[in-house]
Amino acid sequence: MQSLGDFKLPDFFNYPPYFTLQPVRETKEKQILMWKELILKYCKSQKIFIIGLEEEFPLFSNQKIQRSLNNEAREAFLSALVSEGRAEWIDRGHKRCLILWRSIQEWANYILDFVRENGLETDVMTIEDIRCGIETRGSDLERIDRGVLMQALKILEQKGKAAIIESSSADTGVKFAA
Template sequence: MQRLGNFKLPQFFNFPPFFTLQPVKETREKQVQVWKQLLLDYCRSQKIFVIGLEEDFPLFSNPVIENFEKYFNEKLCDGLLGSLSHEAREVFLSALISEGHAEWMDKDHRKCLMLWFRLQEWADYILNFVKDNGLQDGVMTIEEMRSGTETHGTADTLHATFSIIQELAGIDRGLLLRVLRLLEQKGKATIFKGTSADDDGVKFSV
């Protein structure tokens, strides 16, 4: 099975037709589904929060695929050999957006924020992190949360806490702030502005 670093790629990644938008509705629906899952799984495993449609993103092309013309007429090709066209990239990401698993970051659809957890799911993760570590009513900085080092759970909560730490470690700062503002709107958190971005803090009321 082909790998991309430490990530195992699915079998379909080696089939040229999956890099071309399929004209038949049923076939395209299946194509979109497998690409949605691949994008989410890869981004989560590699902690990639932002995808640039016009950038050299690893999943947008497969150099292993050769002699594409042997399988398809050149006029039917929707891009380069083993490479997703801009339209295909936008179709797959738009499908994730429709499910709340991604958001466009600009009006020109050049950058996309990946949300393998929806905003509310991230909020739930953070609340569990706070409860497991007894951080209610305590103040911690945004950077402490992103480092994933603030852990004081009991033996009963260690496994769950470790899972949450893994998810929070390295989280995109902009995404984390959005989730914290969501919690603030619900009266479960208060954000404090520090003298610098590194000093910005939050107090939870769970």
């Protein structure tokens, strides 16, 4: 089986017609389903948040069989994720896509669990601390997308589990509640 780094690619990745958006409805639905799963799995394993439609992305082409997805196919697969709430278009032109391999709500729960397990309640952390700090190293919070993190923190704030401290001079901070 072929692999990208430590990621094992599914068999269909080596089957050329999967790189052409299929004209027949049932076949296309199956094709989209398989690509959706692959994209989510890959982004989760590599902790990728943003896919640029016109940029290089390891899944968009397969050198071994010399096939690559055209823009129409890329947009079809990502749109399918967006319609399921597993992704969001960042721009109106549908050129950049945020992949939510965890939903915002799931991220909020993850953060809460992480804070509890590591005894970070009542601490004040900056956004940069969370994304690049020593406490979160090795966890899924390391290098988390800033937008995703902010949305998740807002959910926690609404539930009274965190307080976001905006500051004009320094990085935004957050204080978790016990």
